[in-house]
Amino acid sequence: MNRGSFFKGLIIILLGLILLANNFQILPWGVWYELFRLWPVILIAIGIHLIFRKSPLSFLQILSPLIIIAAIGGAIYLSQVGRTYEKVDQVFRFEQPLSPDLRSASIKINFGAGGLRLEGGSTYLFEGDFATPSWLRPKMRYQVIDREGFLELTEEGRRDRFQFGRWGKGHSWDLRLNNEIPLTLKIKTGASSNHLDLSSLKVTYLDLDTGASNNEIKFGDSTSIRAKIDTGVSRIKLFIPQSMGTRIKADTALTSHNLMELGFRKEDDVYTSSNYLTAETRIDLDLKAGVSSFSVELYQ
Numbered sequence: 001m002n003r004g005s006f007f008k009g010l011i012i013i014l015l016g017l018i019l020l021a022n023n024f025q026i027l028p029w030g031v032w033y034e035l036f037r038l039w040p041v042i043l044i045a046i047g048i049h050l051i052f053r054k055s056p057l058s059f060l061q062i063l064s065p066l067i068i069i070a071a072i073g074g075a076i077y078l079s080q081v082g083r084t085y086e087k088v089d090q091v092f093r094f095e096q097p098l099s100p101d102l103r104s105a106s107i108k109i110n111f112g113a114g115g116l117r118l119e120g121g122s123t124y125l126f127e128g129d130f131a132t133p134s135w136l137r138p139k140m141r142y143q144v145i146d147r148e149g150f151l152e153l154t155e156e157g158r159r160d161r162f163q164f165g166r167w168g169k170g171h172s173w174d175l176r177l178n179n180e181i182p183l184t185l186k187i188k189t190g191a192s193s194n195h196l197d198l199s200s201l202k203v204t205y206l207d208l209d210t211g212a213s214n215n216e217i218k219f220g221d222s223t224s225i226r227a228k229i230d231t232g233v234s235r236i237k238l239f240i241p242q243s244m245g246t247r248i249k250a251d252t253a254l255t256s257h258n259l260m261e262l263g264f265r266k267e268d269d270v271y272t273s274s275n276y277l278t279a280e281t282r283i284d285l286d287l288k289a290g291v292s293s294f295s296v297e298l299y300q
Contacts, residue, residue, distance in 0.1 A: 011065060014072050019293075032212045032233035033191050034075035041071040092130040094140045096151060098123070098178055105149035106184040107177070112136075112155065113190045114171030120200035122176040126151055129174045136171070177201055182223070189213060198225075199239075210234065219244065219283055227285045235293045238285075242298045245279030247272050250287045250294075257294040 018031060045064040052060040105125060109116075130138040136157035143150050153175075177183060179200050186207045187194075194213060198206070199220035206227040208215070213231060218239040229236065240246055248259065248271045264271040276282060287294070 008065070011068055011072070014069065018072070018076070029191070029212050029214055029233060029235065031075050035072065036212075038071045038075055041067055090130075090132050090134060090137070092132070092138050094126070094128050094130070094138070094153075095124050096126045096140070096142050096149075098125040098181075099144065099149070101147055102144065102149050102181060103147040104182045104184070105151060105178075107186070108150075108152045109173075109175070109185070109187045109189075110152075110154040111173060111187070111189045111192060112171070113192055114173070116173050116175075116187075116189060116192055116194045116196075118175045118177065118187075118195070119197040120177055120179045122178050124176075125149060125178050125181075127176050128153070130155075131172045133171065138173070199241075221281045224281045225283050227283060228288075229285065230288045231292065232290045233292065234289060236287075236289065236295070238296045239299055240283065240296055242300055243275075243279060243281075245273055245276035245282040246285070246296075247276055247282065248285045248287055250289075252287065252289045252292060252294070256292075257296075259296060262296060262298060 045067045048067070049061050049064040052058050052063075102125065107126065109118075132138060132155065136155050138153065138155045141150075141152040141154075153173075179202065182202045182204050184205045185198075185203055187196075187209070189208075189210045191212045192210060192214075194208070194210060194215045194217075196206075196208075196215075196217045199218045200222075201220065202223050203225055204223060206217075206225060206229075208217075208227075208229045208231070210229075210231045211234075213234045215229075215231070215234060215236045216239070217237070219225065219241065221241040221244045246264075248264075250257075250269055250271065259271045260266065263274055265274070273279075
């Protein structure tokens with residue numbers, strides 16, 4: 001057996017086992033963040049291979065795959081090792097009343113590592129509860145231009161102190177939006193667990209840009225929506241009404257999905273539901289993902 005092929009195969013098997021452990025919640029998805037932090041190890045391994053490839057010590061090339069395997073083991077350890085987290089000792093609440101003459105709103109959310117939950121049901125334009133450690137402070141900016149509201153939620157402080165391998169334990173935003181006016185949502189997060197229930201909202205456009213993350217998004221059929229999801233190593237589950245026509249353009253790497261099982265037609269990298277042309281409302285999704293698990297559940 002070729003020694004190089006053996007180690008390459010072993011590395012692929014290890015990466016597959018990590019993904020399997022992620023899916024069964026044995027390992028956190030943050031292990032991929034730890035792997036990303038160790039990327040210079042690849043350069044070291046390539047350098048060792050080049051140095052010893054044609055030398056009398058060519059047998060030392062074996063160090064290259066061993067170093068990569070050790071890096072994988074180190075990433076697993078870093079994602080599991082006990083760490084000291086800052087105590088959450090701040091809970092903020094923000095509210096933005098709904099102006100009677102407001103025609104639409106654009107909402108921008110910039111969140112770090114932790115848990116993000118968003119849903120409808122507010123009588124305000126926006127209301128939210130923010131649990132943060134003492135070294136972070138949420139901020140809200142709002143203005144109205146020509147009857148359109150522009151709301152931005154962000155935070156200031158030392159984000160680098162987050163323990164990304166554990167999703168920023170103890171840091172969470174719980175946000176509620178108004179159901180009555182059309183909304184544009186632009187959400188950017190780090191290593192996070194995102195639960196977005198848009199089923200009761202009039203969201204016309206969603207732009208989700210996230211890192212290593214766990215994402216559950218529930219759409220509603222009250223209005224058509226254009227969506228864009230750009231993510232790294234992640235788990236993505238979409239809940240879509242059966243009555244809604246769905247078109248998904250997928251630019252993914254090593255992504256598992258169940259679209260063919262649901263009767264979607266595939267043409268190149270585009271998947272289309274059978275009712276796309278006849279449905280009253282539609283979702284058009286551009287999906288760009290790294291090594292991911294992607295699934296769709298249809299509901300009535």
